[in-house]
Amino acid sequence: MLTVIDPGILSTVQDHGRSGYRAFGMPLSGAMDRYAFTMANILAGNPRNAAVVEMTMRGARFRFSARVYVAICGAEMQAQLDGARIPNWSALYVAPGSELAFRCAVTGCRSYVAFRGGIDVPEIMGSRSTFLRAHLGGYEGRALKSGDVLSIAPSECSRSSRTELPSSLVPAYESDLQLRAMLGPQNDHFTDEGMLTFLNSPYVVSTRHDRMGYLLEGPAIAHGSGPDIVSDALCPGSVQVPGSGMPIIMASDCQTTGGYAKIATVIGPDLPKVAQMKAGDRVRFTICTDREAVAALIAEQACYEDAHRRLSHVID
Amino acid sequence: MKPIRILEAGEQGLVVEFGDEIDPVVNARVHRLAGTLMAQMPTRILEVVPTYRSLMIYFDPAVISWQALQQRVAELLESPEPAGVNETRRTITIPVCYGGEFGPDLEFVARHNGITAQEVIALHSSLPYLVYMLGFMPGFPYLGGLPERIAAPRLAVPRVKIAAGSVGIAARQTGIYPVESPGGWQLIGRTPVTIFRPLAPSPFLFAAGDYLQFAPISEDEYISIREQVDSGTYAPLMTVSARGENRAHSH
Numbered sequence: 001m002l003t004v005i006d007p008g009i010l011s012t013v014q015d016h017g018r019s020g021y022r023a024f025g026m027p028l029s030g031a032m033d034r035y036a037f038t039m040a041n042i043l044a045g046n047p048r049n050a051a052v053v054e055m056t057m058r059g060a061r062f063r064f065s066a067r068v069y070v071a072i073c074g075a076e077m078q079a080q081l082d083g084a085r086i087p088n089w090s091a092l093y094v095a096p097g098s099e100l101a102f103r104c105a106v107t108g109c110r111s112y113v114a115f116r117g118g119i120d121v122p123e124i125m126g127s128r129s130t131f132l133r134a135h136l137g138g139y140e141g142r143a144l145k146s147g148d149v150l151s152i153a154p155s156e157c158s159r160s161s162r163t164e165l166p167s168s169l170v171p172a173y174e175s176d177l178q179l180r181a182m183l184g185p186q187n188d189h190f191t192d193e194g195m196l197t198f199l200n201s202p203y204v205v206s207t208r209h210d211r212m213g214y215l216l217e218g219p220a221i222a223h224g225s226g227p228d229i230v231s232d233a234l235c236p237g238s239v240q241v242p243g244s245g246m247p248i249i250m251a252s253d254c255q256t257t258g259g260y261a262k263i264a265t266v267i268g269p270d271l272p273k274v275a276q277m278k279a280g281d282r283v284r285f286t287i288c289t290d291r292e293a294v295a296a297l298i299a300e301q302a303c304y305e306d307a308h309r310r311l312s313h314v315i316d
Numbered sequence: 317m318k319p320i321r322i323l324e325a326g327e328q329g330l331v332v333e334f335g336d337e338i339d340p341v342v343n344a345r346v347h348r349l350a351g352t353l354m355a356q357m358p359t360r361i362l363e364v365v366p367t368y369r370s371l372m373i374y375f376d377p378a379v380i381s382w383q384a385l386q387q388r389v390a391e392l393l394e395s396p397e398p399a400g401v402n403e404t405r406r407t408i409t410i411p412v413c414y415g416g417e418f419g420p421d422l423e424f425v426a427r428h429n430g431i432t433a434q435e436v437i438a439l440h441s442s443l444p445y446l447v448y449m450l451g452f453m454p455g456f457p458y459l460g461g462l463p464e465r466i467a468a469p470r471l472a473v474p475r476v477k478i479a480a481g482s483v484g485i486a487a488r489q490t491g492i493y494p495v496e497s498p499g500g501w502q503l504i505g506r507t508p509v510t511i512f513r514p515l516a517p518s519p520f521l522f523a524a525g526d527y528l529q530f531a532p533i534s535e536d537e538y539i540s541i542r543e544q545v546d547s548g549t550y551a552p553l554m555t556v557s558a559r560g561e562n563r564a565h566s567h
Contacts, residue, residue, distance in 0.1 A: 022365045022374070023350075024520045025450040025494075124514050134454050134495050136514050185323035185331045230336055231451065231458070233365040233372030237326050257367055257451030265326035293327035294377045301378075 001065045002115075004148040008102065010056040013119050013138035013150075016049045018127035022256045028236060029129040029137065032211060032252050032275035033110050034268075035171065035300065036074035040114035042307045043071035043091040043163055046155075050118030051128035053144070055111045057278075059102020060144065062113075064094050068152055069116035073165070075108030075173065075276060089165040108173035108276035117155030131253060132211070169307050173276045179249075180288035180296065181239060181264035186229060189261035190241070194222035198263055198285060203247060205281045211253040213240075214274065216283060220245025227260050234258040237266040237274075239285075249274055269296040320393055322386050327377055328362070330385055332393075333370040338460060343448050346371050347525035352392055361385070366524045367449045368458070407444050407527040409553035410492070410507050412483050413538040414440075418506035425468045425485060425502050436504065437532050439463045444527035445490065455494035455512035455520050459528060462490045474500035481507045483530070508533075508542035509552055521552065 004011075014037070017030025031037035031054055041050050053060065059077040071091035072079050079086050080101045086092060088111075094100055102111065121128050121139055130138025139148060187195065203218035227243040234240070238250040240260040249266055250258075251274065266274060267288055277283070288296075323331040332349060335342040346366045353364055353373065360380045365372040375385055414437045415422040426433045445459035452458075467488045475498060478484075482493045484501030493499060494512035511521040522528065533541070544550035 019374075020363050021454070021519070022363055022372075023450065023524060024454060025452060025456050026454040125519055133497070134514075136454075182324050182326055185325045185333070230338055230368050231449070232331065232333075232367040232370045233325070233329075235325060235329055235372070235374070255452055256365055257449060262325070265324070265329065267327055290324060290327060290382050294381075297327060297377060 001152065002062045002068065002150050003065070004144050004146055004150070005061040005063055005099065006101075006146055007144040007148070008055050008060040009058045011053050011060045011144040012130040012132070013051050013121055013128060013144075014054045014130060015051045015128045017252065018125050018129055018131070018137065021125055022233075025256050026125065027131060027253050027256060029127065029131045029211075030252050031112065031129075033074055033112070033272040035272035035303075036110070036112050036275075037114075038304055039089065039165055039169070039307060040071045040073040040112040041118075042304065042311060043073065043089070043165060044069060044114040044116045045091075045311075046114055046116060046118055048304070050114060050153075051121060051138075052112050052114040052119065053150075055102060055113070057109060058104045059111055060113075061099060061101040062150075063099050064096055066096050066152070068094050070094050070100065071114040071116075071163075072111065073114075074111035075105035077102035077105050077111045087164060089170045090162060091164075092162040105278075109278045110275050115150075115152045117153040120151040120153040133253065163311060165307060166310055169303055171272070173273075175278075175281045177273055177277065177281060177283050179266050179270050179273060179283055179285050180293070181237075181266045181270075181285050182288055182290060182293055183264050184262070185232075185265075186261040187263055189223055189225050189227075189229065190263055191222045191224045194224070194245075195263070197221050198241075198247065199287065201284075203283045203285075205277045205279050205283065207279045209277070209279065211251055213251050213254055214249045214277060216247045216249065218246070221247060221263065223261065229259060229261050231257045231259040234262070235265070237268065237271055238262045239264045239266065251275070267293040267296060269293070269300045322389060324382070325372065327382070328374055330373045330375065330382060330389070331370050332373065332389055335369045338368050338448065340446055340460065342369050343446065343460075344525075349389075349392065350525075353389075356392070357388070365449075367451070404556050404558060405525075405527060406522070407529055407555045407557070408522050409529045409531050409555075410483075410509060410511075411533040411537065411541055411552075412441070412505040412507050412530045413533050413535055414505035416535065418482070418538075419504040421468075421471075421484075421502035422504045425466060425504055428468050429465055431465065436466050439466045440485075440490065440504065441530040441532050444529040447522055447524050447526045447528060449524045450520070453494060453497060454514075457491055457522065457524075457528065459490050462488045464488065468502045470500040471502065474498055475503075478503065479506060481509065481511070483507060506538075508538045508545055509550070510545055
């Protein structure tokens with residue numbers, strides 16, 4: 001059990017999302033940065049889909065009333081346990097009465113706290129993820145508030161020591177990003193010039209970004225046959241270009257359908273980079289083939305397997 | 317009819333595009349492929365999302381490659397349409413209490429079209445609407461075929477809070493708000509039926525491809541049905557007919 005003393009800017013309970021209902025208009029939701037989320041669960045010795053807290057920009061403060069094994073991954077939010085700094089991408093025991101506090105993100109945007117056993121909130125439509133717009137899932141369908149008490153599912157844990165993720169598996173969060181994207185599905189809605197603009201221009205992350213998507217600013221991308229399409233499906237990573245010509249990268253809470261032409265789709269393995277972008281960061285898009293995207297997906301999985309193997313000696 | 321196109325939407329999405337128009341025949345082909353895929357390879361794809369004119373297929377490339385999936389889809393599209401799949405159509409009756417506090421814009425829609433409120437109600441509930449797709453928010457139906465004589469523009473200033481169950485009109489569309497939310501549609505009534513119940517085993521009352529038939533009810537009937545809904549004893553009228561029957565009503 002733990003109590004939220006200060007929720008930070010936006011902290012929600014998330015797992016890997018609510019799949020299977022997108023045909024009914026239900027967004028996927030789930031952790032924005034699936035890499036940091038998965039590593040947090042591996043470090044905590046959890047199943048990979050256990051529910052965690054996702055914190056945004058400025059982290060939360062928790063007080064524990066039981067001994068809990070806790071893992072921290074993602075944006076560097078300068079975590080402190082009872083006033084002493086503890087490293088990011090690591091896991092450790094927290095004693096009853098202790099306070100775990102996070103500050104502002106100095107790199108990246110989102111940080112994840114996993115608790116051994118996982119956060120025990122009801123599963124709604126197969127997921128514990130919070131979907132704020134429908135007030136559904138997670139902790140009472142809302143962001144965490146001061147005074148909330150989180151239950152941790154009971155779990156055996158015989159780990160004795162601090163554990164750190166091998167540094168080779170820790171990503172760097174940069175302010176200049178390259179995002180790999182596959183063209184389509186509506187790349188034929190853009191002129192050749194529009195496509196060159198998209199691929200050759202730097203875009204800046206605007207202040208308008210949230211769990212639904214990121215509006216970027218930069219040279220306008222020219223449409224050939226207009227920005228509007230008869231609505232079809234959207235997914236996290238879809239790059240929509242409305243009439244303004246400014247691209248929007250869709251994210252975890254994006255609606256399931258949309259009416260703007262999509263020039264490209266950021267590949268899944270690069271979505272964790274998107275999740276860590278902040279206003280002012282610079283983005284360039286590079287074309288990626290299906291084959292390269294699948295290779296990146298396999299490489300991502302290999303990182304999880306590697307982490308699991310290298311940490312297994314400390315897992316009971 | 318336009319040639320079918322198979323498009324890429326990232327490494328885990330394949331789009332089968334049947335056309336680029338809002339048309340019940342195109343939409344029926346989308347739902348037919350969705351039904352066939354879910355029946356034939358339920359474990360090899362993650363989920364499908366039917367839209368007005370295309371089908372999004374989400375898959376895991378570790379389970380099936382893009383090439384193999386594209387091949388399979390192409391074969392299904394070439395083979396004669398299998399009998400029994402999606403050959404029936406479900407029509408769900410949605411009771412609506414029109415006007416008053418539930419439908420504050422009913423009078424505007426009437427004035428805008430130069431008809432009476434009664435005529436708006438009669439026209440709105442005169443034919444079943446095809447659920448082309450669900451989107452925008454969980455359970456929100458995109459309904460086609462609204463009579464032109466009751467079309468109305470969106471509100472200039474959207475409302476901050478619209479009650480769940482509100483029935484609205486925007487241009488030539490009509491729909492139901494599944495959850496309380498902001499919105500800019502002209503509200504003409506409200507249904508006492510809960511169309512989205514996240515905790516129920518089947519959270520959604522209808523699916524894309526179904527038809528909805530609105531039926532006017534009085535305020536007393538609204539209250540009585542609402543009580544049945546709250547106590548879990550209400551089941552909306554649902555009829556199943558062979559596809560093709562009532563085709564005259566489909567648009």
